[in-house]
Amino acid sequence: xxxxxxxxxxxxxxxxxxxxxxxxxxxxxxxxxxxxxxxxxxxxxxxxxxxxxxxxxxxxxxxxxxxxxxxxxxxxxxxxxxxxxxxxxxxxxxxxxxxxxxxxxxxxxxxxxxxxxxxxxxxxxxxxxxxxxxxxxxxxxxxxxxxxxxxxxxxxxxxxxxxxxxxxxxxxxxxxxxxxxxxxxxxxxxxxxxxxxxxxxxxxxxxxxxxxxxxxxxxxxxxxxxxxxxxxxxxxxxxx
Amino acid sequence: xxxxxxxxxxxxxxxxxxxxxxxxxxxxxxxxxxxxxxxxxxxxxxxxxxxxxxxxxxxxxxxxxxxxxxxxxxxxxxxxxxxxxxxxxxxxxxxxxxxxxxxxxxxxxxxxxxxxxxxxxxxxxxxxxxxxxxxxxxxxxxxxxxxxxxxxxxxxxxxxxxxxxxxxxxxxxxxxxxxxxxxxxxxxxxxxxxxxxxxxxxxxxxxxxxxxxxxxxxxxxxxxxxxxxxxxxxxxxxxx
DNA sequence: TTCTACTCGCGAACAGTGTTCGTGTCAAGA
DNA sequence: TCTTGACACGAACACTGTTCGCGAGTAGAA
Numbered sequence: 302x303x304x305x306x307x308x309x310x311x312x313x314x315x316x317x318x319x320x321x322x323x324x325x326x327x328x329x330x331x332x333x334x335x336x337x338x339x340x341x342x343x344x345x346x347x348x349x350x351x352x353x354x355x356x357x358x359x360x361x362x363x364x365x366x367x368x369x370x371x372x373x374x375x376x377x378x379x380x381x382x383x384x385x386x387x388x389x390x391x392x393x394x395x396x397x398x399x400x401x402x403x404x405x406x407x408x409x410x411x412x413x414x415x416x417x418x419x420x421x422x423x424x425x426x427x428x429x430x431x432x433x434x435x436x437x438x439x440x441x442x443x444x445x446x447x448x449x450x451x452x453x454x455x456x457x458x459x460x461x462x463x464x465x466x467x468x469x470x471x472x473x474x475x476x477x478x479x480x481x482x483x484x485x486x487x488x489x490x491x492x493x494x495x496x497x498x499x500x501x502x503x504x505x506x507x508x509x510x511x512x513x514x515x516x517x518x519x520x521x522x523x524x525x526x527x528x529x530x531x532x533x534x535x536x537x538x539x540x541x
Numbered sequence: 542x543x544x545x546x547x548x549x550x551x552x553x554x555x556x557x558x559x560x561x562x563x564x565x566x567x568x569x570x571x572x573x574x575x576x577x578x579x580x581x582x583x584x585x586x587x588x589x590x591x592x593x594x595x596x597x598x599x600x601x602x603x604x605x606x607x608x609x610x611x612x613x614x615x616x617x618x619x620x621x622x623x624x625x626x627x628x629x630x631x632x633x634x635x636x637x638x639x640x641x642x643x644x645x646x647x648x649x650x651x652x653x654x655x656x657x658x659x660x661x662x663x664x665x666x667x668x669x670x671x672x673x674x675x676x677x678x679x680x681x682x683x684x685x686x687x688x689x690x691x692x693x694x695x696x697x698x699x700x701x702x703x704x705x706x707x708x709x710x711x712x713x714x715x716x717x718x719x720x721x722x723x724x725x726x727x728x729x730x731x732x733x734x735x736x737x738x739x740x741x742x743x744x745x746x747x748x749x750x751x752x753x754x755x756x757x758x759x760x761x762x763x764x765x766x767x768x769x770x771x772x773x774x775x776x777x778x779x780x781x
Numbered sequence: 782t783t784c785t786a787c788t789c790g791c792g793a794a795c796a797g798t799g800t801t802c803g804t805g806t807c808a809a810g811a
Numbered sequence: 812t813c814t815t816g817a818c819a820c821g822a823a824c825a826c827t828g829t830t831c832g833c834g835a836g837t838a839g840a841a
Binding site for chain 1: 659660662663665670671673674677678681687688689690691692693695696699700702703704706707710711721724725727728731732740741742743745746749758759762763765766767768769770771773
């Protein structure tokens with residue numbers, strides 16, 4: 302490309318924004334979310350976000366430490382809409398299911414969020430902390446002992462996030478979905494090639510028709526099983 | 542760096558390998574694993590692997606389609622050592638726990654593997670398929686209905702992988718661990734700053750001493766809970 | 782033995798990435 | 812009006828995955 306130093310473009314300074322583009326953490330996060338919604342998390346590069354704001358990548362670093370920090374800020378913004386219930390001991394099971402379901406739905410609605418959440422080792426911002434606190438609140442309200450509540454909340458959050466992540470891997474484009482279906486038939490053919498007793502159960506599973514599920518059945522089932530296993534630690538006196 | 546075309550280095554052609562470096566899928570995967578074990582998955586770039594074989598990145602593409610395929614081949618190689626039990630209905634719970642535990646331990650032993658496994662939407666190679674088939678085998682042997690066994694096997698695999706991934710995010714270097722601890726105290730201080738009733742359960746959790754666990758307690762607990770919840774679908778006639 | 786054909790290694794290039802440095806410009810305070 | 816300091820930002824650095832085309836080496840045919 303042209304490598305000689307280009308003179309400052311005269312049309313930007315006065316047209317697009319008021320002299321200065323007025324960058325701030327909020328505008329940067331908003332731009333990043335815009336890009337993520339439109340083109341996916343992979344497209345959320347510093348350059349791409351800056352371009353959306355009509356500036357260069359270097360400008361972002363005055364407001365945001367890292368790309369990692371930008372990611373965390375996206376996560377925080379997305380979890381803003383989370384509604385936490387006030388714990389009711391008698392309804393702890395459905396409240397728990399609803400809360401974890403809600404966080405997972407939020408992530409599913411914005412593919413890319415789950416990936417950030419999984420990669421962010423220690424969540425440090427209000428939105429994500431609120432979800433964790435609410436989960437713990439419901440469990441403790443049901444009389445579940447402290448340590449068990451800690452472990453259970455961790456496992457629930459991890460499973461929900463992992464489920465959302467896995468689901469968001471599924472390509473959204475028509476071409477990508479066709480490719481994925483091609484790979485599935487490929488693997489079915491491969492399994493049929495092998496001696497029938499090599500992977501018998503897997504083969505049987507892939508032949509079952511409901512294998513192509515369309516809802517959150519799989520997710521809700523796992524949640525139900527886990528909560529059922531958890532129920533024996535709840536205090537019958539509290540949960541009636 | 543020096544950018545003029547360097548003449549072919551005379552010492553390689555005859556010394557290192559027999560005229561040609563004798564590349565193959567096996568040698569490439571071995572080199573990739575070497576790099577991953579030594580420097581982590583992030584270091585496993587095409588150039589880095591090629592360098593380890595004394596060649597250039599382009600040479601790898603004759604044997605491996607993609608970086609993605611190279612990743613899958615690594616996964617396959619790592620899961621080679623998996624030992625699958627012959628299902629025994631009366632011991633299905635411990636067999637299940639042991640199998641999932643084993644796959645998770647394999648991934649924990651090689652940080653980076655979990656990430657590959659999570660990113661590989663549809664596993665297509667014998668090693669990973671064998672793990673799935675064995676899980677299904679144990680469940681069906683216990684008399685658990687087909688669809689439930691399918692969902693349960695999926696959930697177990699997903700949770701185990703996610704757990705291993707989360708654990709492998711923890712930095713291995715001394716400096717990285719110090720940084721992580723710093724972040725944890727940072728978040729503790731932040732929580733203490735807020736009104737005590739903002740995140741009360743979270744605050745209480747972080748103050749509990751066993752919060753810094755050192756084993757697989759958390760993982761085994763979640764597994765136990767899930768299996769307990771699953772037990773009601775097992776056939777009492779089979780499992781005695 | 783000579784010549785041809787074909788496989789496969791591989792340098793260079795392309796279009797991207799995160800991040801830093803140093804310069805330049807603008808607006809508000811003295 | 813002058814100065815100061817905050818902020819915008821072009822260019823550069825060291826990377827990344829992947830493709831193209833050349834060229835060397837080997838194996839088979841004449």
